[in-house]
Amino acid sequence: MADRQDRHGGQQHRRTREFEAFVAGAGGRLLHAATLLTAEPPARNPRAHALLTASLAHTYAHWDRLRGEDPYDRTRTDLAARFARAGWRHHRGHGGVLSRLTPQERLIVVLRLYEGVAEEQTAAMLGLPVERVRSVCARSVAALRRTAGEGRAAS
Numbered sequence: 776m777a778d779r780q781d782r783h784g785g786q787q788h789r790r791t792r793e794f795e796a797f798v799a800g801a802g803g804r805l806l807h808a809a810t811l812l813t814a815e816p817p818a819r820n821p822r823a824h825a826l827l828t829a830s831l832a833h834t835y836a837h838w839d840r841l842r843g844e845d846p847y848d849r850t851r852t853d854l855a856a857r858f859a860r861a862g863w864r865h866h867r868g869h870g871g872v873l874s875r876l877t878p879q880e881r882l883i884v885v886l887r888l889y890e891g892v893a894e895e896q897t898a899a900m901l902g903l904p905v906e907r908v909r910s911v912c913a914r915s916v917a918a919l920r921r922t923a924g925e926g927r928a929a930s
Contacts, residue, residue, distance in 0.1 A: 794835050801847050805830070805854065811885045812858045812878075814871035826861075830854040851890060855900060858882060875922055880915040887912050 809823035809830075830853040834846055841849060859882060873881045882901070886892040887908070894912075898905045 790838055794838055797834075797846050798831060801850070802827075802831075805847075805850060808851065808885055808889055809854060809858075810871065811873050811889060812854070812881055814874035814876070814881060816870045820871075826854060826857055829857055851886075851892075852900060855882060855886060859901065873919070875918060876915050880911055880918075883908055883911045884915045884919075888916075 806820075806823060806827050807817075809827045810817055810820045813820065813822040813826065815821075815823055830850050833853050834850045837849070838846070858878070873884060876884065879901075883897060886897045886900070887894065892900070894905050894908050897903075898908045901908070
């Protein structure tokens with residue numbers, strides 16, 4: 776019995792070390808993605824931190840069941856789903872670079888351009904037609920370019 780408990784404790788310790796290594800390697804990029812989604816400035820991003828913390832907790836809870844699945848993809852998918860469910864709360868920009876975009880536009884731009892997720896995969900993840908993802912992304916990029924142009928013209 777004690778041997779079984781020692782083995783279980785060792786597995787738990789290994790699981791924790793693996794997860795900590797994952798967070799150390801991927802946490803910064805995931806936090807940046809969450810910050811882009813919430814349209815908060817990088818220096819003040821409590822919503823992004825909360826969103827990422829919930830996604831990482833979900834990944835940790837399912838760590839033993841990943842079975843070869845990429846934990847980064849799993850966490851990114853959970854992050855996107857959590858943002859999509861709560862996106863209405865993040866509609867108004869808070870000064871972040873993507874603050875002029877709607878939550879759906881931010882989600883598509885972050886997945887497509889920052890994360891490099893294929894149009895088909897993004898569409899499947901969000902339950903949208905591929906054409907819709909393509910048009911929202913193009914329209915959003917055009918809006919961001921206009922905003923950048925206006926900013927340069929005002930300088």
